[in-house]
């Protein structure tokens with residue numbers, strides 16, 4: 001059976017909560033790569049904390065979360081870095097049919113049930129759905145096509161991506 005049968009629903013329970021200093025969406029960096037100066041922490045709920053065993057040996061983690069403050073879903077959006085509209089699935093915009101976000105963050109340290117990280121492009125209070133380790137052997141892609149992003153120059157992306165102006 002195809003898992004995307006219309007109307008089928010899945011219920012995920014958060015495994016923790018993400019704490020950051022980001023409270024205003026328009027002042028929050030658009031990706032971890034532009035948020036090197038923004039630290040945050042993931043507070044993991046006691047029911048699943050055993051699942052953190054050995055996580056401190058990884059330098060980077062995927063935090064997978066629910067965009068709890070996203071607006072109504074849209075299928076066509078104008079992304080922040082370009083004045084051209086694109087399909088939502090060709091962007092990282094939060095207003096997705098399923099409001100799922102992910103950030104590859106640098107793990108600073110673990111203290112018990114709390115993971116301290118660098119690269120917070122996430123709003124404070126965001127429900128955390130899952131954590132996966134970044135594994136260069138699996139995930140590093142040296143050559144890639146990046147769609148419309150290839151037309152955005154690096155200087156502009158850096159300048160706008162940190163949302164400091």
Ligand SMILES: C[S@@+](CC[C@H](N)C(=O)[O-])C[C@H]1O[C@@H](n2cnc3c(N)ncnc32)[C@H](O)[C@@H]1O
Pocket residue numbers: 024025026027028029030031032066067068069070092093094100101102103104121122123126127
């Ligand atoms: C362009 S999205 C990219 C997020 C993630 N790195 C991704 O690729 O899925 C980053 C923006 O999402 C917004 N955002 C972050 N956390 C959110 C949340 N919990 N609910 C709604 N919007 C959020 C902020 O405005 C932030 O600048």
